[in-house]
Amino acid sequence: MKKTRSGVDLRLYLVTDRGLAGGRSLEEIVYQSVAGGVTAVQLREKEATARQFLQQGEALRRATSKLGIPFLVNDRVDIAQACGADGVHLGQSDMPCALARRILGESRIIGVSVSTLEEAVEAQAEGADYLGVGPVFATSTKVDALPATGLGLLEAIGRAVAIPLVGIGGINQTNAGEVILAGASGVAVVSAIIAGADPGKAARSLRSKTDAATEEVSRRYGKKYPKIV
Amino acid sequence: MKKTRSGVDLRLYLVTDRGLAGGRSLEEIVYQSVAGGVTAVQLREKEATARQFLQQGEALRRATSKLGIPFLVNDRVDIAQACGADGVHLGQSDMPCALARRILGESRIIGVSVSTLEEAVEAQAEGADYLGVGPVFATSTKVDALPATGLGLLEAIGRAVAIPLVGIGGINQTNAGEVILAGASGVAVVSAIIAGADPGKAARSLRSKTDAATEEVSRRYGKKYPKIV
Numbered sequence: 001m002k003k004t005r006s007g008v009d010l011r012l013y014l015v016t017d018r019g020l021a022g023g024r025s026l027e028e029i030v031y032q033s034v035a036g037g038v039t040a041v042q043l044r045e046k047e048a049t050a051r052q053f054l055q056q057g058e059a060l061r062r063a064t065s066k067l068g069i070p071f072l073v074n075d076r077v078d079i080a081q082a083c084g085a086d087g088v089h090l091g092q093s094d095m096p097c098a099l100a101r102r103i104l105g106e107s108r109i110i111g112v113s114v115s116t117l118e119e120a121v122e123a124q125a126e127g128a129d130y131l132g133v134g135p136v137f138a139t140s141t142k143v144d145a146l147p148a149t150g151l152g153l154l155e156a157i158g159r160a161v162a163i164p165l166v167g168i169g170g171i172n173q174t175n176a177g178e179v180i181l182a183g184a185s186g187v188a189v190v191s192a193i194i195a196g197a198d199p200g201k202a203a204r205s206l207r208s209k210t211d212a213a214t215e216e217v218s219r220r221y222g223k224k225y226p227k228i229v
Numbered sequence: 230m231k232k233t234r235s236g237v238d239l240r241l242y243l244v245t246d247r248g249l250a251g252g253r254s255l256e257e258i259v260y261q262s263v264a265g266g267v268t269a270v271q272l273r274e275k276e277a278t279a280r281q282f283l284q285q286g287e288a289l290r291r292a293t294s295k296l297g298i299p300f301l302v303n304d305r306v307d308i309a310q311a312c313g314a315d316g317v318h319l320g321q322s323d324m325p326c327a328l329a330r331r332i333l334g335e336s337r338i339i340g341v342s343v344s345t346l347e348e349a350v351e352a353q354a355e356g357a358d359y360l361g362v363g364p365v366f367a368t369s370t371k372v373d374a375l376p377a378t379g380l381g382l383l384e385a386i387g388r389a390v391a392i393p394l395v396g397i398g399g400i401n402q403t404n405a406g407e408v409i410l411a412g413a414s415g416v417a418v419v420s421a422i423i424a425g426a427d428p429g430k431a432a433r434s435l436r437s438k439t440d441a442a443t444e445e446v447s448r449r450y451g452k453k454y455p456k457i458v
Contacts, residue, residue: 049322050304075279077307082328093278099311
């Protein structure tokens with residue numbers, strides 16, 4: 001396994017949702033959305049058996065390898081290992097980051113979902129490579145989503161930790177720029193790319209907004225922003 | 230991690246089911262049933278989040294270590310690793326055995342559930358240490374259980390593979406002896422131990438039946454039976 005932890009670009013981070021794919025394959029959506037500007041992909045499966053999850057992981061690993069795009073698996077460290085993913089993304093109900101790090105070693109990426117400042121500081125201390133912060137805005141994609149945190153939490157966490165932040169939750173082309181201006185190095189989206197008929201077009205539209213905001217951030221704060229993993 | 234693959238005794242193998250525990254802790258049930266003769270414990274969790282599953286795994290790892298009893302985790306290879314379990318038990322909808330072996334290495338036990346001869350031969354070829362064969366009898370513990378295989382399948386698999394077999398599914402004190410006589414080195418039980426008020430007594434009753442059958446098998450076939458992992 002080559003070291004994949006450095007240089008990972010989370011500017012536009014696609015998180016999958018089979019329920020929103022409307023019968024299209026996730027590979028198809030990944031190919032189209034990466035062509036439109038998606039820079040990283042996370043496979044999230046909530047209903048699948050481990051074997052189905054693994055098979056989908058293997059398919060997306062092949063697709064993202066061809067595309068040269070980092071690929072992460074939600075929740076299951078073992079499936080990330082088995083399909084050769086670049087890393088794992090852990091929620092607060094998943095395995096603690098420190099234990100996942102012990103299993104995965106230093107060569108793979110670990111991202112952690114946080115929705116408070118305390119969780120953010122703890123995740124960094126446990127060895128997280130990046131944080132998914134949110135839900136920034138109200139979202140209907142996750143049925144168990146917490147109340148929206150707003151942009152203020154992103155700003156507060158950005159002052160408290162050194163690792164890159166990715167905003168998630170209710171992000172679309174009208175608000176994606178604000179998320180970057182609030183200190184996120186990237187935005188993670190589900191429905192904004194998957195729910196529509198044209199994932200490539202949706203990704204291009206999002207990237208035009210986040211790229212403009214990223215340029216603005218770089219002008220203000222210099223080369224330190226946006227951060228990469 | 231010490232090598233735990235040899236000398237593991239699966240004569241009376243308790244598989245947990247929180248829904249049948251009726252508010253009692255699984256640790257309590259494990260302590261009582263091991264005192265009664267349970268020789269190995271598997272934690273099965275179908276509704277829990279990964280973090281809950283892990284915390285329960287850590288608690289049962291502590292209990293089984295004190296008791297000197299092997300401890301396995303159902304389905305999740307990563308949780309088995311994180312809580313220091315002796316191994317993992319995989320169903321046909323879980324990760325394939327060969328991939329789990331690649332992740333776990335040779336020091337941990339891998340058991341595989343099979344309900345056909347083909348699955349049994351494949352699991353042995355993929356590196357399984359033992360097979361859970363069943364459901365031998367009709368069972369209500371698993372809502373997605375297959376039709377009962379009967380004792381014939383156990384006999385057929387016993388002729389085809391070299392690794393130990395554990396019968397599972399609808400086994401209780403009235404039929405446990407037959408399962409051993411059909412070629413299983415042990416019986417795995419859920420409700421026969423957990424559903425009752427006295428797990429220790431239930432385990433003692435089961436052991437008296439399986440021990441008698443094991444003696445009978447040893448008389449017939451010599452020291453090769455029953456097999457240990």
